[in-house]
Amino acid sequence: MSSPALAAPVPSTRQPSGLAGALTTYRVPLSIIALCLLPWVLPSQALAVNVLVYGVLAVGYNLLFGYTGMLSFGHAAFFGAGAYVTGIAIGKFGIPWFAAVPLGILGGGLLAFIIGMLSTRTRGIYFSMVTLALAQLIYYVALQASSWTGGENGLRGFTVDKINLFGWKLNFLDPINKYYVLLAFAALALWAVSRILNSPFGAAIEAIRENERRARTCGFDVERTKLLAFTLSGLICALAGTMSALHLAFVPLDLLHYQTSGMIVMMTLLGGARSFFGPFIGALVFLLMEDVFSLWTSHWQIIVGSIFVLFVLFLPKGIWGTFLAKVIR
Amino acid sequence: MDAELILMQLFSGVALGAILVIAALGLSIIFGMLGVVNFAHGALFMVGAYAGLWVASVTGSFWWGLLAAPIMVGVFGMVVEYVLVRPLYGRSIDDPLLLTFGLSYVLVEAVRMIFGSDGIPFPTPPQLTGVWDLGVGFFPIYRLFVVGVVILVLVLLWLGLEKTKFGLIVRAGARDPTIMKVLGVDISKVWLLVFGLGAGLAALGGVLAGPMRSVNPEMGSLVLAEAFVVTVIGGLGSLLGSIIAGVLVGIAISMTALFAPEMATIVMFALMAIVLLIRPEGLFGKLA
Numbered sequence: 001m002s003s004p005a006l007a008a009p010v011p012s013t014r015q016p017s018g019l020a021g022a023l024t025t026y027r028v029p030l031s032i033i034a035l036c037l038l039p040w041v042l043p044s045q046a047l048a049v050n051v052l053v054y055g056v057l058a059v060g061y062n063l064l065f066g067y068t069g070m071l072s073f074g075h076a077a078f079f080g081a082g083a084y085v086t087g088i089a090i091g092k093f094g095i096p097w098f099a100a101v102p103l104g105i106l107g108g109g110l111l112a113f114i115i116g117m118l119s120t121r122t123r124g125i126y127f128s129m130v131t132l133a134l135a136q137l138i139y140y141v142a143l144q145a146s147s148w149t150g151g152e153n154g155l156r157g158f159t160v161d162k163i164n165l166f167g168w169k170l171n172f173l174d175p176i177n178k179y180y181v182l183l184a185f186a187a188l189a190l191w192a193v194s195r196i197l198n199s200p201f202g203a204a205i206e207a208i209r210e211n212e213r214r215a216r217t218c219g220f221d222v223e224r225t226k227l228l229a230f231t232l233s234g235l236i237c238a239l240a241g242t243m244s245a246l247h248l249a250f251v252p253l254d255l256l257h258y259q260t261s262g263m264i265v266m267m268t269l270l271g272g273a274r275s276f277f278g279p280f281i282g283a284l285v286f287l288l289m290e291d292v293f294s295l296w297t298s299h300w301q302i303i304v305g306s307i308f309v310l311f312v313l314f315l316p317k318g319i320w321g322t323f324l325a326k327v328i329r
Numbered sequence: 330m331d332a333e334l335i336l337m338q339l340f341s342g343v344a345l346g347a348i349l350v351i352a353a354l355g356l357s358i359i360f361g362m363l364g365v366v367n368f369a370h371g372a373l374f375m376v377g378a379y380a381g382l383w384v385a386s387v388t389g390s391f392w393w394g395l396l397a398a399p400i401m402v403g404v405f406g407m408v409v410e411y412v413l414v415r416p417l418y419g420r421s422i423d424d425p426l427l428l429t430f431g432l433s434y435v436l437v438e439a440v441r442m443i444f445g446s447d448g449i450p451f452p453t454p455p456q457l458t459g460v461w462d463l464g465v466g467f468f469p470i471y472r473l474f475v476v477g478v479v480i481l482v483l484v485l486l487w488l489g490l491e492k493t494k495f496g497l498i499v500r501a502g503a504r505d506p507t508i509m510k511v512l513g514v515d516i517s518k519v520w521l522l523v524f525g526l527g528a529g530l531a532a533l534g535g536v537l538a539g540p541m542r543s544v545n546p547e548m549g550s551l552v553l554a555e556a557f558v559v560t561v562i563g564g565l566g567s568l569l570g571s572i573i574a575g576v577l578v579g580i581a582i583s584m585t586a587l588f589a590p591e592m593a594t595i596v597m598f599a600l601m602a603i604v605l606l607i608r609p610e611g612l613f614g615k616l617a
Contacts (some may be wrong), residue, residue, distance in 0.1 A: 071423045073368075073430075118602055121609040125366045126565060136554040145592050150381040152374055197456035258550045262430055271429060299442045305434035312428040313416060321589065 020324060027276045028194045032187050038179075045175040047291055052182050052282050055179045058267045058279030060236025063193055065265070066273035068200070068229040069209030070120075071128045075264050076137030077115060078234040080256035082108035082241025084142065084149055087251045091158030092148075097246065101185075103237055104242035104281075111138070112234020113227070120226045132258065134252045139256040155251040172246075182243050189236050194276065196232060205229050237264075266308050272318025281320050333465045338587045339464070339580060346579020347479035348538045352552050353559035353571040354486070355530030360525040361566040362503045370531050375546060377402045377532025378539045379440055382451055391454035398536045399529035406528025407521050414524065416519070417604030418548035433549065440546045450578040451539035465602035475537050482533065490568075498617060499523060503566075543572020558571065558601045574612060 018182050023030065035055075039048040061075050085107030089100035111221035115138075119130045142149045149155055163170040163181060196202055204225050207215040215221045245251055254260065263286070272281020286304065315322050358368050367373075379397045384401075385394030409432065417424045453471050460467035490496035502509045502516050509516045534552070542548060559578055563570025578597045586593040604611065 071426065119604050121605055122561075125360070125426065126561065126609075127563055128423075128426060129366065129565075130351055130601070131599055133554050133557045133561065133598055136551075137595060140594040140598075144595070258554070262434065265427065265430065266434075299438050301438040302442070305431050305438065309413065309428055309435065311433040312424060312431060313413070316420070316424060 016200060017082070024276070025139035028187075028191050031190050031277065031280065032102050032183075035183055036180075039176060043291065046177060047287060049175065049179050049182060049247050050287050051280075052179065052186050053240050053247060054264075054267060054283040055280040055285060056186050056243060057190065057237050057264055058271065058283045059193055060233050060240060061264045062249050062273055062279040063196065063205075063231035063236065064229055064266050065268055066275070066278070067209065068205040068226065068233075070226065070230070072119075072230075072233075072266065073128045073258075073261050074115065074131030074133075075233070076120075076256050077135040077138040078108040078112045078237040079244070079264070080138065080142065080240040080251070080259065081111045082238030083239075083245040083251045083255055084155060084241075086242040086245040087155045087158045088148060091155065092159065093218045095164065097160045100199040101239075101246070104245065105128065105238045108238020108241055109231055109235040112238070113231045116227045116230035116234070120223060120230055123164035132261065135256070135261055136258060139253075142253060142256055149251075149253070151322075152253055153258065154253050155247075158245075159249040160246055162165070178247065182247065185239060185243055189239055190257075192275030193236065197276070201225070201228070250298065266304075269316075269318055270308065270311055272324075275318070275324060276318045278320040282318060334587070335584075336467045337463075337468065338583045340468055341472065342580030342583035344475055344541075344579070345583055346576035347476045348534055348541070349559050349579050350572050351479055351482065351530055351534035351537065352556040352573030353563065355527040355534070355554045357560050357563075357566060357568055357571045358530070359524055359527035360481075360560075361500060361568070363425075363520055364422065365429070367524075367527065368426055368430040368553065369409070369433040369436060370429075370556055371549030371551070372436040372529075372537075373402055373406065373528050373531040373543075373549075374421045374535040374538075374552045374589035375549035376405075376436055376440060377535030378451065378530060378544045378548065379444055379449075379535075381536030381539060382449060391457075391560060395533075395536050399533040402532030402535075403525040403529030406425060407525035409528070410521050415520075433553075436523060437546050438551065444546070446542075446546060447474075448543040450544035451544045453540040458540065460483055466506075471540055475541070478533075494613050495519075495522075555597065558597045561601050561611055565613030567611070567613040570611055570613030 017238075019047060035052065038051060039045050042048045042051070057079055061072070064070050064072055064075075069119040082104040084099075084104075086100045086104030089095040090097060091105045095103065115131065115134045119127055119134060122130050130217065143151055146152070161171070161173050163172045163177075172178055172181065204215070204220055207218070207220065208222055208225060211328055241255070244255065249310075267286045268279045269282065271280065272278025272286055289304050289307070293303050311318065317325060352374060354371070355373075356367060359365055359367050359370075380397035380401050381391075381394035383390050383394075384397040389395070411429055413432065414425050417428060457471045457474050459470050461470050461473060488501060498509065498514055498519055502514070502519050506516050509519075538552075559574045560571055562578065563572070563574030570572075579601060581596050582593055582599055585596040607613075
């Protein structure tokens with residue numbers, strides 16, 4: 001950040017003491033330890049990989065929704081863009097996976113920058129509507145550009161089977177290997193988000209969330225800060241997209257659908273927006289519910305949707321947010 | 330390109346726009362009055378189409394479906410306002426939005442459960458099949474009927490809002506609900522009715538659109554995006570803006586379908602992007 005206004009010192013009151021303080025200080029190592037154990041506690045390894053992908057997605061989204069206070073309904077666009085760019089780079093241009101991943105992240109980030117330029121011109125409810133509409137635009141573009149994206153059938157033909165790390169060959173088709181390789185990406189994302197939140201910029205976005213007018217009066221460049229938060233959030237979501245592409249070796253068109261955007265919102269809110277662990281917990285709970293309820297009925301979305309409605313009504317802080325407020329203090 | 334074809338496409342655009350106007354109007358009325366963007370609007374549109382289809386198949390008449398669906402969905406909307414949305418007034422503006430999104434998620438799945446996931450054809454009523462000779466070409470009667478119904482609804486809405494005591498309360502309540510309460514008006518009753526009206530309009534749009542589009546559980550997400558685009562172009566909360574933008578977008582879509590069919594689904598979003606760049610508050614909106 002070059003703007004001097006954003007280099008203001010971080011107020012010390014943001015770091016709570018006690019158990020909550022320890023959780024905040026060691027949030028990245030703690031998350032990584034929890035994620036290392038995940039495949040051994042969950043019913044299936046496929047579910048663990050999904051939690052990883054959607055957890056990163058929700059964490060990236062929460063940077064915008066929870067911390068900057070901007071309710072985007074279009075983050076499927078960046079998730080999908082990351083996946084498509086990675087898939088196209090590997091499948092159509094033969095680019096190796098380690099170069100295709102940053103390309104995917106950059107592609108999604110660029111899209112986030114463009115959509116952010118348009119949507120951050122609006123505020124509040126308008127912002128939600130505009131992000132939804134622009135993400136639908138991306139969906140229809142991907143549907144029409146079928147020679148590149150495979151259209152309705154999705155993108156296929158870019159299997160990554162072996163990963164060569166400094167002469168150390170790894171079979172990427174093995175689910176446990178796959179999980180721990182993707183975990184390295186997730187760890188990177190978590191560290192990046194934590195670093196962003198600890199920076200003066202992190203204080204600035206929370207200032208905008210709490211009171212936009214006051215933040216502006218204090219000299220913050222609100223528009224630029226919002227656009228930067230939007231783009232950073234898009235970059236993390238694009239990373240989740242590349243992880244999904246590597247995992248499935250397939251990009252379904254549904255990744256870009258409005259339902260996906262909605263699912264990101266639901267996961268984040270269920271777990272607890274405004275908290276570091278919340279979105280990951282939300283992704284875990286959402287996917288577990290899907291896993292469990294779909295055993296009983298193919299209409300599991302009715303149950304999950306109803307639970308979400310109850311959360312909005314009675315537990316708007318989500319699981320982790322409520323836990324923090326009630327149990328820890 | 331001959332002029333007659335363009336003229337015919339223009340008529341098609343107006344018919345398409347009429348559906349968009351109805352879809353956007355319900356959204357705009359609820360927002361203008363309650364400050365709530367109803368994310369379940371597309372789902373209510375879809376439920377309206379299914380309700381109309383169901384009533385029409387039970388009674389054997391499209392007309393009962395057209396009449397009953399808006400009433401059924403309107404009553405449902407009032408229940409939703411009373412039970413779900415009301416506890417959220419005074420909380421963050423995002424909360425009603427999240428709640429109605431969750432509701433749409435449930436509604437879509439409920440319809441899948443009852444009617445199945447596949448699309449159902451919605452037959453055009455026999456009285457309205459066929460075409461009319463407009464002088465420049467033949468135009469489906471049903472589309473003319475849709476335009477007629479929408480114009481009728483707009484006139485009734487205008488009369489209701491501008492010429493009745495209830496309309497006066499609605500307009501005043503949209504401006505300052507606190508003063509209305511001080512004056513002894515039970516504003517919560519008005520909110521209830523307005524939410525029901527908005528939901529009913531969505532359902533009417535659904536029934537009218539039924540024979541023009543295929544009826545399936547996912548049709549709502551496209552309608553929601555369309556209604557958003559129209560209200561963003563027209564200006565949120567501006568009824569006149571919704572009407573003009575709806576017709577404009579309808580014509581833009583059908584004209585693009587003529588010259589560059591692959592761009593037809595994309596053009597309305599491009600229009601919205603242009604409006605956002607030039608006038609972020611919409612053509613007829615006030616800066617929020």
